[in-house]
């Protein structure tokens with residue numbers, strides 16, 4: 001049996017009929033006791049952690065609460081996975097890597113500068129160093145999807161009337177493809193860290209133009225430099241290029257980022 005913690009954007013798209021989804025209202029992953037009761041009752045073979053505080057500004061302004069969910073929560077799950085011999089699949093993030101035009105590999109040391117990325121990194125480091133090896137840490141980047149959701153980049157862009165977007169190259173992950181990447185890795189019983197993104201790169205400017213073309217024709221798209229866009233945000237946003245060679249070496253062939261973006265835009269609900 002697979003148990004998925006969290007019921008947000010990723011959870012909704014990866015869950016299958018046979019999965020048990022535990023929403024926040026049923027369990028707070030920072031509460032070890034309530035997690036323990038769920039493990040005792042369900043004895044899951046695979047535990048997928050999608051639960052997280054994902055808003056950068058919220059994390060920066062609520063450091064302790066964010067730490068409890070994004071660091072302590074996955075650590076609690078790891079400890080229980082060890083006791084119940086379950087596989088832990090923890091969703092991390094590509095944004096632990098900050099660097100224009102630099103390729104980041106699974107072995108690249110993270111460089112984090114805001115609270116959200118610090119606390120995600122600490123969870124990853126704990127899991128990697130603890131000694132229970134049956135885990136997968138999956139790192140997607142800038143998630144897009146054909147299903148509208150406040151944390152879907154396409155939806156986020158469509159909330160604006162005008163947008164300033166830069167032309168720095170970035171990896172992206174289509175959530176519908178992420179589901180296949182994850183299932184592929186679980187099926188092969190892979191362990192360790194995997195970057196999970198589509199092949200090739202796109203820029204926020206291209207995504208904004210796509211949103212204008214297919215979702216919101218009245219959106220006004222301005223080209224801006226990366227530095228200019230940073231001034232518009234209270235907390236630093238990164239540009240990240242992930243290598244997905246390790247994923248591909250397991251036999252998974254991802255769609256290209258351009259193909260996935262076009263598909264998500266043209267089938268967007």
Ligand SMILES: NC(=O)c1ccc[n+]([C@@H]2O[C@H](COP(=O)([O-])OP(=O)(O)OC[C@H]3O[C@@H](n4cnc5c(N)ncnc54)[C@H](OP(=O)(O)O)[C@@H]3O)[C@@H](O)[C@H]2O)c1
Nearest residue numbers: 006007008009010024028029051052054069091093140143
């Ligand atoms: N969105 C992206 O582009 C992106 C990119 C890279 C990585 N990721 C990672 O992917 C994972 C899933 O993200 P997502 O986009 O699906 O996020 P999401 O839509 O914000 O969903 C997060 C879920 O976690 C739940 N949650 C929050 N605090 C909790 C707690 N203490 N205990 C239990 N559940 C809690 C939320 O419930 P409530 O809303 O009811 O609190 C919500 O159901 C996260 O780890 C995120 O860091 C996301």
